[in-house]
Amino acid sequence: MVRSLLALVGLAGLASATPLLYDGRTPYNYTNDDLNNSVDPYLSVVKGSTENATYYTTLLGHSLNPTPLWNNYLVPWLPFPILSYPTEQPVTIAIDNTSIFIPGGTPPEPQNGFRRTELIAQKNDNHTALNGVTDVGTTVFHVSIRADDALPLNMTHEYQIVWIEPNDGSHVFEIQLGSPFTDPTGPLPVADAHYLKVRNHALDLLFETPFTSGDWHNFAVQIDWTQLTLGVFYSTNDQPLEAVTGIEDNSSTPAGVAGQGDYHFGVLKLPLVDPSETPSEQADVVHYGIQEGDKEALTYSGVFIESIEGGVSAGWGKTISSIV
Ligand SMILES: *[C@@H]1O[C@H](CO)[C@@H](O)[C@H](O)[C@H]1NC(C)=O
Numbered sequence: 001m002v003r004s005l006l007a008l009v010g011l012a013g014l015a016s017a018t019p020l021l022y023d024g025r026t027p028y029n030y031t032n033d034d035l036n037n038s039v040d041p042y043l044s045v046v047k048g049s050t051e052n053a054t055y056y057t058t059l060l061g062h063s064l065n066p067t068p069l070w071n072n073y074l075v076p077w078l079p080f081p082i083l084s085y086p087t088e089q090p091v092t093i094a095i096d097n098t099s100i101f102i103p104g105g106t107p108p109e110p111q112n113g114f115r116r117t118e119l120i121a122q123k124n125d126n127h128t129a130l131n132g133v134t135d136v137g138t139t140v141f142h143v144s145i146r147a148d149d150a151l152p153l154n155m156t157h158e159y160q161i162v163w164i165e166p167n168d169g170s171h172v173f174e175i176q177l178g179s180p181f182t183d184p185t186g187p188l189p190v191a192d193a194h195y196l197k198v199r200n201h202a203l204d205l206l207f208e209t210p211f212t213s214g215d216w217h218n219f220a221v222q223i224d225w226t227q228l229t230l231g232v233f234y235s236t237n238d239q240p241l242e243a244v245t246g247i248e249d250n251s252s253t254p255a256g257v258a259g260q261g262d263y264h265f266g267v268l269k270l271p272l273v274d275p276s277e278t279p280s281e282q283a284d285v286v287h288y289g290i291q292e293g294d295k296e297a298l299t300y301s302g303v304f305i306e307s308i309e310g311g312v313s314a315g316w317g318k319t320i321s322s323i324v
Pocket residue numbers: 027029030031034039
């Protein structure tokens with residue numbers, strides 16, 4: 001016991017040895033006005049054009065605890081997590097039939113195929129400024145996801161829920177739920193529709209796990225921006241993160257600045273193919289297809305980005321080694 005306590009003191013000694021590059025854990029003093037006005041740490045403009053951000057995104061305050069991993073632990077050297085308090089509020093991100101994003105551009109082209117609401121990481125009111133800080137060297141992108149049982153997703157559809165998006169619109173990695181979009185339509189829903197799936201830039205499946213309700217699903221994705229590789233960590237609730245993959249090839253990502261991009265989390269629901277549309281419309285998932293228009297949501301906490309200099313934050317003050 002003494003030995004294991006000492007070992008844990010050693011581990012605790014590593015805590016916060018790893019530089020925090022971006023903190024997207026919503027402080028309790030973050031307000032609806034902050035959200036509507038895209039005050040740091042989030043840019044909230046990816047949403048339906050007719051409503052304010054607070055219509056889609058709900059700050060939960062103390063009504064639900066965030067993932068326990070990043071609580072403030074009063075006695076972090078104990079071998080079990082007790083005596084802690086949360087320091088961030090979870091946020092619920094919803095879509096409904098008004099969630100049609102109209103990106104800038106002339107003429108405006110509403111994304112009628114999608115329903116989407118996302119928060120984008122930003123610091124000093126500038127999301128692109130993070131690229132040169134978080135998308136260089138080797139960095140780790142953390143996020144925790146929980147089902148909203150009152151507003152479930154429809155697993156017949158594909159949902160993209162966490163990703164990094166360079167200017168070419170590709171994803172350096174993504175976390176996905178549901179059934180991948182198929183044209184022509186294949187059998188739906190797919191067998192692993194209810195699984196959270198981590199995919200690389202080429203959309204190969206790196207890791208999947210059942211999206212059980214009532215649990216925080218904690219992810220961390222380690223990205224080597226020079227070698228273009230990924231590694232995945234995962235746990236549920238207060239269990240410390242553990243590596244669930246080795247080093248995985250991600251070499252289809254554009255090298256250098258062209259491969260850097262915004263960190264998104266939220267709900268992006270793809271359509272199903274509409275048999276009454278033309279083949280080219282059916283292939284244009286952004287602008288065409290079937291959406292039922294339901295209100296659906298996911299809840300998030302534990303969003304941050306760190307360097308791996310002092311290891312990877314695993315929860316309750318512990319640090320573990322990066323994937324090698
Ligand atoms: C919340 O409080 C902290 C500490 O006082 C302060 O630095 C921060 O700017 C506040 N954030 C907001 C969004 O008001």
